[in-house]
């Protein structure tokens with residue numbers, strides 16, 4: 001991942017549209033297709049909500065949806081979907097680096113990912129890149145954290 005690519009300013013869809021696009025992009029890359037029922041199951045929503053959102057994403061040219069043929073991401077949809085998935089992955093790396101419990105990582109990313117400015121995303125990306133490149137510094141931070149936790153007990 002190149003520094004700065006996540007914070008690049010391009011018009012982004014609304015938070016819930018982002019969740020759908022992110023999930024559709026993942027399903028397409030894992031299985032080659034994304035069915036309304038699969039999307040509904042993964043997002044924990046009713047299939048009729050998926051159909052509504054998919055129609056909206058179609059109107060905004062993120063994908064092409066035909067009722068009996070399924071959906072295909074457009075170039076724009078693929079580009080945005082990829083960035084959403086990369087942003088999610090970077091945020092997971094960030095939370096792991098600062099020591100967040102594994103059990104909280106996924107839900108916390110889902111909670112914050114739509115609400116960070118592009119500058120903040122760039123800063124976090126740089127932070128992750130810096131520390132992933134310097135494991136000895138990371139270990140110093142881990143030791144510091146463990147001491148802090150031990151002294152709290």
Ligand SMILES: [Mn+2]
Pocket residue numbers: 022088109110113
């Ligand atoms: Mn996500």
